[in-house]
Amino acid sequence: MSIFNYEFMNRALWVGALVAVMSPLIGQTIVLKRMSMVGDAIAHTTLAGVAIGLILNIDPLISAMVAALIGVFLVDVLRQRLPYYADVAIAILMSLGIGLAGTLSSFVRDTNRFSAFLFGSIVAISETEVIMITGVVIIVVIVYFIFYKEIFAMTFDETMAQHSGVNVKLVNAIFMIMLGITLSIAAKTVGSLILSSLMILPVATAMQLSKSYKSTLVIAFLFSLFFMLGGLFISFYAGVKPGGAVVLLAVGTYLMILPLRKGRV
């Protein structure tokens, strides 16, 4: 049977493509601002959100999104409180996320639904969720391109941007909200444990091949789609979990491209 004969796989491929388009937008800034761990920390808070959603009988995608936004807000507050130890702030949030997720998961009756969020449940997405994810992704992509030049300025040099009168506070707030939304949707599709790699690996791979900001973004898009859709195909035909297949394909590609350019990320 072909992969396209199954409606759930068609849906998975569509949502996968959407997530793949959205992730490098956020991932590029995350990588270049050396905030890769922020993604991981917030990913763990989304897991706590999933647990809360399952306990309270709310759609876990929505509770994950709320948890991610709270996580984003906490990261920012902690980073301002501990400006020279931003990594400590991130570790604290990560611990909080894992602690909450671990404790709350004891109260979740349907443990299968919870563990689906660890490695993703892209093949078990409802029609309402597909519509919701499609809408959110379209909004995130549009907002990103509206603020493209400001996000570039903030990513390149936040202090310089602020000094020249760019509204860095506003752009940062918008960016962090987009980060939270992206992470919670990615949690549903590829799983909390590996979603940050989905944001980072396409960008890290593209950076090996590109010297401009724009072309890095374009190449990262292509890699992201390749990793996501390729991973889904592998997962379908080899009968393995999609999240694992996606990330292993990504890491494998990155390692193969790495020798082409030395001394880069």
Place this chain on the structure above:
Amino acid sequence: MNILVADKISYAYPGKILFTDFSLSVSQNEWIGIIGNNGTGKTTLLKVLAQLIKAQQGKVSLFDPESGLTLKPYERVYVGQHEFSQHEAFPATALEVVIGAFTPILGLFKRPQKKHVLAAKAILSDMGLGDEIHTQLSALSGGQRQRVFIAKALLMKPKLLLLDEPSSALDAQFTLKLFSILKRYQAQGMAIIMITHDLALAKTVSDRIFCLGESDILLLEEPQIEEELAHRHTHMGGVHEHL
């Protein structure tokens, strides 16, 4: 008409006074040089004058000399000493960085147009980087990167330009070229405040030169400059003869 008025500004770090009750008025088209030994607070002074950090006492005001209105952030541009490691491996070309000059000027929701791109290319050529516009910033040398950031600053057409050691990574030949470009902008109404360790150079371009001492700031008079230069000349083995 003044563009900058500093009124009795003071700044001190714990255990060290940098300057006290320093007042300064800078007029349109004026070029101010700042010299002084390491650790005397030149960069701090420049940042206070640029309003990037607040004076602990006193006040700095920046005005548009024509309209009398407060200067917008991008109308006074500060080019600091760059920590080049910061942009290591960053995927952005010289052109992408320089076009960033228009980000605060255009404001939200507006994109740079073709004329902005052309202006950015022109200024990079002016700065001797015509062949490097599509080169990744981190593949450029320290001096070339410094030129990229000065190009970006000039593209904003600031009314007040504050430069922290602009020639520190530049070779002697390009330093002269840069200063002639700056002179051109100055003639069009730009004021410049510049930190330099090069007194001879400061003397050729500056209208006034201030020297930061251990805890005060002195306006150098002509004889003092001559004396200082003669003194340095014997010590530095005539570095400036090449200029």
